[in-house]
Amino acid sequence: MSTASPVGSHRVVSPAGALPQAADRLDPHPEIAEDEVRIGVERLNLDAASFRQLRTSHGGDGDAVRAAVLDIIERRGKMHNPVTGSGGMLIGTVEAVGPRSPLGLKTGQKVATLVSLTLTPLRITDGLARWDGRTEQVPAAGHAILFGRSIAAVLPEDLPEHLALAVLDVCGAPALVRRVVARRAHGTVAVLGAAGKSGSLALAAARDAGAATVLAVVRDQIEAAQLRGTGLADRIAVADATDPLGLAQAVTAELGGGADVTVVCVDVPGCEHGAVLATNTGGTVVFFSMATSFPAAALGAEGLAADVEMLIGNGYVPGHADYALHLVRENPHLKDLFTARVGEAR
Ligand code: NAP
16 A cells, blocks of 8 residues: 555646646545545535536536546546536445545544545546436446545434435535624625525525624526525525626625625526625625636726635634534524535536
């Protein structure tokens, strides 16, 4: 058994010198090094922005989407969508643990990987034959590799697996929102894409962290109806997050001004300028969405002379998995919303 780099650089095929996330191609061979772990894959969770892009570009043809996903994994040795740059995560069973792995995992445990599929060596062996190409969650067989410096969570036994997978996929959002909102006692918070998975968790975290007013911004009246009566938001506005002026107007009408914290949880591109315009001077925009263009955000804010802090939604915040699962367990409305969305997506 060989020793390896804890950050996985020994698995990079090209370009030389890159870390796995930036690599074009990884080597997913199944033999593990001393500090690696091999997972028997059971289900992938494609990141929402990636799945939407694939579905849209193939006109909703599930067979074509399946072929495209297989092609990406085959070519890249990982599920790294070259258009959106995003991936997702997976659940599976621990098959082998190297003697020097620091992750504390044991053979036979059911786990969710909490590092992106964009850097996880992956090989699929069943041609994704059980997937119709129409859902973010993908039944799959094959294996994935975790490095010394990876993260995984043992799946909770009290929640259905597909629900836990969906919660853990976006668990970075509530933890980051809690941290940012807690810093600003009694601030106002607007969540864009609030009826979605990361959006609804962000609402719950904002409330939990003591926000004065929580505003949910949703795409249409159907999503507004899903949130009404849940207590997750104080106010609900229907607006297109890609329409900067319309969005800013809707937020101002509800909050009597901009938001102190705006959280972007939408899965489509083009929300940067609206989010900046909808945020108060000195406020913070959290761009959790992987469909965000960071140049558009930075240059847009500069062009609007907007003095706002902008945070990239780092998918890792210590304690993020436990916090997200805690919110879902504690709030039956949030759990119902999630269950309906995940069920819908299956
Ligand atoms: P999701 O459950 O699909 O939620 C997205 C929500 O945005 C949906 O309710 C969607 O409505 C809504 N939406 C779409 N277009 C809109 C528009 N123009 N105006 C207003 N709302 C709109 O997605 P998710 O799983 O929460 O993921 C959200 C984003 O987080 C994605 O971009 C994903 O890539 C990203 N993400 C980031 C990380 C990280 O580590 N930073 C990790 C995981 C995911 P409809 O359903 O009606 O379209």
